[in-house]
Amino acid sequence: MEKFLSVNTLYKSDPDLKQEDVEMLSKWCDQQKHFPKVLDIQIALALHSCYYSVEQAKNCLENYFTIRGMVPELFxxxxxxxxxxxxxxxxxxxxxxxxxxxxxxxxxxxxxxxxxxxxxxxxxxxxxxxxxxxxxxxxxxxxxxxxxxxxxxxxxxxxxxxxxxxxxxxxxxxxxxxxxxxxxxxxxxxxxxxxxxxxxxxxxxxxxxxxxxxxxxxxxxxxxxxxxxxxxxxxxxxxxxxxxxxxxxxxxxxxxxxxWFYDFQDTMVVDEGKRVGPRKDADSLFGFDGTFRKLSVD
The missing domain is CATH 3.40.525.10 (CRAL-TRIO lipid binding domain)
Incomplete structure (x- = not known):
């Protein structure tokens, strides 16, 4: 059975990943009342995927936990x-x-x-x-x-x-x-x-x-x-x-x-009831309905 990669391993292998950025984002995540308990490895992956932009990583984490919780049939x-x-x-x-x-x-x-x-x-x-x-x-x-x-x-x-x-x-x-x-x-x-x-x-x-x-x-x-x-x-x-x-x-x-990993993933969703401010819903994120059968594909 595999386990999460240690974020310390990433610090050693990736000089562009700054520990202070991970720690800053960890504190920010703790302040988001609707978030699950976010691990440092999740923050590090978000930073890496956003080319180390802290603000973009915040959006990535917000979208990640929100969409996964909002679309259980996919995630x-x-x-x-x-x-x-x-x-x-x-x-x-x-x-x-x-x-x-x-x-x-x-x-x-x-x-x-x-x-x-x-x-x-x-x-x-x-x-x-x-x-x-x-x-x-x-x-x-x-x-x-x-x-x-x-x-x-x-x-x-x-x-x-x-x-x-x-x-x-x-x-x-x-x-x-x-x-x-x-x-x-x-x-x-x-x-x-x-x-x-x-x-x-x-x-x-x-x-x-x-x-x-x-x-x-x-x-x-x-x-x-x-x-x-x-x-x-x-x-x-x-x-x-x-x-x-x-x-x-x-x-x-x-x-x-x-x-173990997929069981963990099921816990990594937001609690909309604890969100400060307007709640997110599918219409605000995705905004339409339909199937390919309703489209002209000839």
């Missing part, structure tokens, strides 16, 4: 033994942290469908396992200079797109942009589906310009290898890492072996 109950749908989602979706980093010290995350039957696909739970796996990694092994996400769309069909709920989709995109304590460097789509243009058209209204510029669509692997070293990839992609099937079994084991 709570990470125990597959207590949730048959989550257990099924783990058999459908692969989210693997590959063992080798890039030369820039970016971690590489591979996501793909292991079962391409759209009837089994639940995008809400696919988002959940993505968050579960990446946060487990950064809390226990520490942050990296950035995160590169590879989305292999092999086997994707229009039926997968039609399963998506627009409200949940936007909530998760807001969370990634404003709350998730990582530096998202790029999202690389490979083996793209014919309707990729429709996916991009749906993404664009909900992603800020600077984030949209981090999306890369690869029609061949040569351009992809310019961003991700080939040797870092599983042998299925011509690389030197263990196979996709090996990564699949490893990722599931990592989640099952670290239930």
């Amino acid at each position: 709570s109950n990470g125990n597959p033994d207590k949730s048959a749908p989550l257990k099924q989602a783990m058999e459908v979706n692969l989210v693997s942290i590959l063992p080798q980093r890039t030369k820039e010290n970016y971690i590489v995350v591979l996501a793909k469908l292991m079962d391409t039957n759209p009837d089994l696909y639940n995008p809400q739970l696919a988002s959940k396992v993505f968050d579960m796996q990446i946060l487990r990694h950064v809390y226990t092994e520490g942050p990296s200079s950035g995160v590169l996400v590879i989305i292999d769309m092999t086997g994707g069909v229009f039926g997968h797109l039609l399963k998506m709920n627009l409200t949940d989709f936007k909530k998760f995109l807001v969370y990634i942009q404003d709350a998730m304590p990582i530096r998202l460097i790029g999202v690389h789509f490979i083996n793209v589906v014919p309707f990729m243009d429709k996916i991009l058209a749906l993404l664009k209204p909900f992603i800020r310009k600077e984030f949209f510029s981090k999306i890369f669509i690869h029609t061949n692997m040569d351009t992809f290898y310019e961003h991700v070293p080939k040797e870092a990839l599983p042998v299925d992609y011509g690389g030197e890492a263990d196979s996709v099937n090996y990564q699949f079994e490893k990722y599931k084991k990592q989640i099952y072996d670290n239930q």
Whole structure:
């Protein structure tokens, strides 16, 4: 079983992370009556993800605890033994942290469908396992200079797109942009589906310009290898890492072996009843409802 990385380890490995900033933010967190008890490692991850800006880290922490509490269907109950749908989602979706980093010290995350039957696909739970796996990694092994996400769309069909709920989709995109304590460097789509243009058209209204510029669509692997070293990839992609099937079994084991972390995450939410000032609600943060079925995607 893994445990949280010591913040003292981060001080030694990251000269830009200042102990006085962590201590200042810790006092600020204690003054936020609606916050849970915030750990120094959480503050350090927020600072790192915000490139050490104290004010931005405050916003990151506020958004992190608020959104996770407000959207339990995306972020709570990470125990597959207590949730048959989550257990099924783990058999459908692969989210693997590959063992080798890039030369820039970016971690590489591979996501793909292991079962391409759209009837089994639940995008809400696919988002959940993505968050579960990446946060487990950064809390226990520490942050990296950035995160590169590879989305292999092999086997994707229009039926997968039609399963998506627009409200949940936007909530998760807001969370990634404003709350998730990582530096998202790029999202690389490979083996793209014919309707990729429709996916991009749906993404664009909900992603800020600077984030949209981090999306890369690869029609061949040569351009992809310019961003991700080939040797870092599983042998299925011509690389030197263990196979996709090996990564699949490893990722599931990592989640099952670290239930302590997901139980802890369930406590990391705000108490709106203790918030000083106006309470936050879903309308103020996200502001709409809808599904892809209600949109024109022809």
